[in-house]
Amino acid sequence: MSVGKRKGKVYKTTMEQEKFIRIFWQRTEQETARILRVFGSEPVLILPETVEGYPVTEIGAYCFAENCHLPEIYDKTVLFQKETTEKNHWETFREDFLAEKEAKLKELCGNYLEEITLPESLEKIGNLAFYNCTSLKKITLGKAMEQVGSDAFMNCRKFREITLNCGVQEKSGIRQILAQLSSDMEVTFCGKEGIEAVVFYPEYYESYDEIAPAHLFGRNIEGEGFRARQCFKEGIPDLNQYDTIFPKACAEENDKTLRKLVVTRLRYPVGMKQQAEKLYKTYFSKHEKEIAEKLTEKKNLEYLQYFCEQKLFSQGALEQAIQTAAKMEWAEGTAMLLRMKQKYFAKPDKERYTFEEF
Numbered sequence: 001m002s003v004g005k006r007k008g009k010v011y012k013t014t015m016e017q018e019k020f021i022r023i024f025w026q027r028t029e030q031e032t033a034r035i036l037r038v039f040g041s042e043p044v045l046i047l048p049e050t051v052e053g054y055p056v057t058e059i060g061a062y063c064f065a066e067n068c069h070l071p072e073i074y075d076k077t078v079l080f081q082k083e084t085t086e087k088n089h090w091e092t093f094r095e096d097f098l099a100e101k102e103a104k105l106k107e108l109c110g111n112y113l114e115e116i117t118l119p120e121s122l123e124k125i126g127n128l129a130f131y132n133c134t135s136l137k138k139i140t141l142g143k144a145m146e147q148v149g150s151d152a153f154m155n156c157r158k159f160r161e162i163t164l165n166c167g168v169q170e171k172s173g174i175r176q177i178l179a180q181l182s183s184d185m186e187v188t189f190c191g192k193e194g195i196e197a198v199v200f201y202p203e204y205y206e207s208y209d210e211i212a213p214a215h216l217f218g219r220n221i222e223g224e225g226f227r228a229r230q231c232f233k234e235g236i237p238d239l240n241q242y243d244t245i246f247p248k249a250c251a252e253e254n255d256k257t258l259r260k261l262v263v264t265r266l267r268y269p270v271g272m273k274q275q276a277e278k279l280y281k282t283y284f285s286k287h288e289k290e291i292a293e294k295l296t297e298k299k300n301l302e303y304l305q306y307f308c309e310q311k312l313f314s315q316g317a318l319e320q321a322i323q324t325a326a327k328m329e330w331a332e333g334t335a336m337l338l339r340m341k342q343k344y345f346a347k348p349d350k351e352r353y354t355f356e357e358f
Contacts, residue, residue, distance in 0.1 A: 022105060024070075025051050026060070032121075034058040037068055039105040043114040043135065049121055056119040061126035061149060064133055066110035111135045120144060120165060125152050125177075130159075137161060143172035153180050160184055167191035168199075168270055171235035178229045182206065184257075186264070189237075197268040199237060200260045201228045202253060224249040243276035250283070258283065259291055266312065267303055281312065288317040296324040301336050308344045315345040 021040040025033045033054040038045065049056060062069045106112055111134045120142035127149035130136060136156045143166035153159060160183065166172050168189040178185060178201055185201045204223030224245045231242040243265070249258060262280050269277065284291065292313060295303050304321060307313045318341050325333040 021045065021108075023048075023051060025056075027054060028058065030057070032057040034060050035063055036060045036070055037063060038108045040108045041104055041106070043108070043112055045108055045113065045115070046117040047119050049119045055121040057121055057144075058124045059118070059122065059126055059129045061128055062131060063126060063129045064109045064113055064116075064136075065128055065131035068109070109133070114138075116140070118142070118145075123147065125149060128152060128154060130154075130156055132156075134158065138163070140165065142166065143170055145173040146176075148173065148176040148180065151180070153177070156181075157183075161186050161188070163188045163190060165190050168197040168237055168239070173235065174237075175229070175232045175235060182225065184225075184260075186260075195268070197237075197239070197270045198264045199239070199242065200264045201225055202249070202257045202261070222252075224253060239271045240273060240276075243272065246276070246279055255287070255290070259287065259294060262287075263291060263295070263303065266310075267306055284312055288313055289320045292317040292321040293324045296321040296330075296333065296337070297328070299330065299333055301333060304337065305340060308340050311344075315341070318345065 021038055023035060023039075024037040025035050028034050031054065033051040033056045035047065035051075035056060035058065037060075038047070047056060110132055113130075113133050114135050115138045116136070118139065118141040122141060122145050124147040125145065129149060129152045131151065132155045133153075134155060134157055136153075137158050138161040139159070140163040143164065159181065162174065162177065162185060164172055164174055164187060166189065168191070170191075174187060178187075181201075182204050184203045187199045187201065188195060189197045189199070202223060202225035204221060204225035206221055206226075227245050227248075228242055231238045231245075246261060249261060253261075262283050265272065266277075266280050266284060272280075291307075292304065304313075304318075308318065318337065322334060322337045322341065325337055
């Protein structure tokens, strides 16, 4: 533990990974830890499972927002303790703390934070916890999370990826997070044996029309992403229901969205029924060259190889990938793709005959 002083006032913090992050936290009535503010040296943060022996179960309101709102609590169990009525006590301490104690540490908030791994024990994310984290791209968390405060991810414009450390058939709070996000979101479910599924939730749009003269408003929703976010049963993704959105998506969504839906679902076809598989494969076969090109541009060799193994790519699609890799001057990718072509599409040797056969 470290202590900072200013004019007789004492502000206590706890140090986790002494050289990298410093955490302000609060002990809850349930004898767990609530994270209030974090300082670190890198924009990628891994929060510990415990703080001074207390399991981390909550991310406090405004924890990673640009402007913090620390609770006014006088309990001695609060390790950032307000011992004064001075309005700007936090701002004053923060300036001293950064300038005198930990010059290399930065406040992990706003546009600085890019990626965060939350503790497996986390149960609650507070109101506006990530408000205006405009550089945040990815969050990793466990299945214990049950409650997400209002506007927790407001203005997280680059937030597109969630990794969930549980199986796709396990109950979690992922639906509550998705309910607050209308942008494209990719959720990766990691079970005990590794990745079990990757589910893509497309972007959708909401608008309201005034119904005169009653001054009522009608809600309009565009995009199948909203319906995809409703495909849960008791906190567990219902992938059969999810697959039913695809026919309508083909009529309403753009090619980029449809490619993403098809590629992620065919790569991890958990619980996929034959009818849905046929629809996905039909789209895949009609757009295989574009799919091969886009996967190559993202340097996704794992998907490219998988679709070759499953005989979903033709030789023409793989040649398109090779040409794309060559244009990108991606030497490693070009070499790997050429080896795939040799392995999956090599022509058999001409038949050999002996005199005994004539």
